[in-house]
């Protein structure tokens with residue numbers, strides 16, 4: 001059912017998504033080492049040491065036979081890393097979507113394109129049934145992305161994450177495979193990857 005793709009490379013309208021490499025450290029620091037970005041994430045700003053460990057983990061998990069996540073670098077132009085997008089496989093044909101873009105690249109549509117490309121990959125290639133995304137109630141940019149992707153608001157998850165020194169609610173959105181197919185988005189994205197099985 002869940003064909004593990006490695007390496008996974010996806011091409012969107014504006015961005016490309018690829019596997020992380022250990023030498024992405026400096027670029028990844030511009031994302032997870034920046035308070036402006038992490039204030040809306042479920043984890044606190046990371047040091048260089050923590051980011052090295054994070055990258056080690058992502059790179060290692062990506063190569064596992066049973067892949068539990070597609071945690072991909074979001075790149076523009078000639079492989080300039082501007083952020084990440086992640087599908088965390090969770091339950092039966094279900095996944096959680098997450099994304100972040102370095103602050104200097106906000107507002108160009110990169111997160112929307114990355115999320116749309118990854119969601120399309122999840123439904124078309126991974127044969128998922130449901131993809132959800134949880135975001136802080138004040139995260140207007142992320143809420144706009146959920147709406148743009150045709151996600152449906154499901155409700156508020158109380159004290160969902162502990163971040164930046166306190167508990168934070170999340171708004172839960174989701175999209176189902178039949179809804180995705182009905183948007184006409186399916187088929188617009190090319191994906192490249194090497195099936196493991």
Ligand SMILES: CC(C)(COP(=O)(O)OP(=O)(O)OC[C@H]1O[C@@H](n2cnc3c(N)ncnc32)[C@H](O)[C@@H]1OP(=O)(O)O)[C@@H](O)C(=O)NCCC(=O)NCCS
Nearest residue numbers: 037040099100101106107108109110111112135141142144
């Ligand atoms: C949320 C985030 C990923 C959006 O990235 P982005 O590449 O700027 O997003 P896009 O350019 O695709 O824009 C998406 C929408 O957000 C809006 N937007 C972008 N930056 C914004 C900002 N600083 N404030 C308010 N809205 C903003 C855009 O206008 C767009 O809305 P529209 O569709 O109504 O025009 C980015 O702000 C970020 O990394 N934030 C911190 C991490 C985070 O919140 N991740 C998501 C957790 S669920």
